[in-house]
Amino acid sequence: QVQLVESGGGLVQAGGSVRLSCTASGRTFGGYAMTMGWFRQAPGKEREFVAAINWNGDITNYADSVKGRFTISRDNAKYTVYLQMNSLKPEDTAVYYCAADRSVVVRTNSGRYEYWGLGTQVTVPS
Numbered sequence: 001q002v003q004l005v006e007s008g009g010g011l012v013q014a015g016g017s018v019r020l021s022c023t024a025s026g027r028t029f030g031g032y033a034m035t036m037g038w039f040r041q042a043p044g045k046e047r048e049f050v051a052a053i054n055w056n057g058d059i060t061n062y063a064d065s066v067k068g069r070f071t072i073s074r075d076n077a078k079y080t081v082y083l084q085m086n087s088l089k090p091e092d093t094a095v096y097y098c099a100a101d102r103s104v105v106v107r108t109n110s111g112r113y114e115y116w117g118l119g120t121q122v123t124v125p126s
Helices: none
Strands: 002-007 018-026 035-041 048-053 060-062 070-075 080-085 094-101 120-123
Touching: 002 094, 018 035, 018 094, 018 120, 035 070, 035 080, 048 070, 048 080, 060 070
Parallel strands: none
Antiparallel strands: 002 018, 018 080, 035 048, 035 094, 048 060, 070 080, 094 120
């Protein structure tokens, strides 16, 4: 079992930056080649893929809406994955969720991710 806890959200002005963190606990984070992903869900909308990174960090994937603005990274020694969010826009406002997939494949489908955090709110006022 893997437990995921997100942190770092908050109120950020348009054009600003914030870094989200997701720390994993449990016996499996280091033992499996786990792909980590970030998803987000805005009010009244479906959960959508944001970014994902493979187990050793050499493969990443981003949603078109965040390419060039967001960067996903991970530190396996700290059991933590990060999402650096720059040039934030009001449309980035959402609850951001961290997820883990026991796969070497970097996938964008939320249904493939087995473990989820509770989410952290990011609000970018217009």
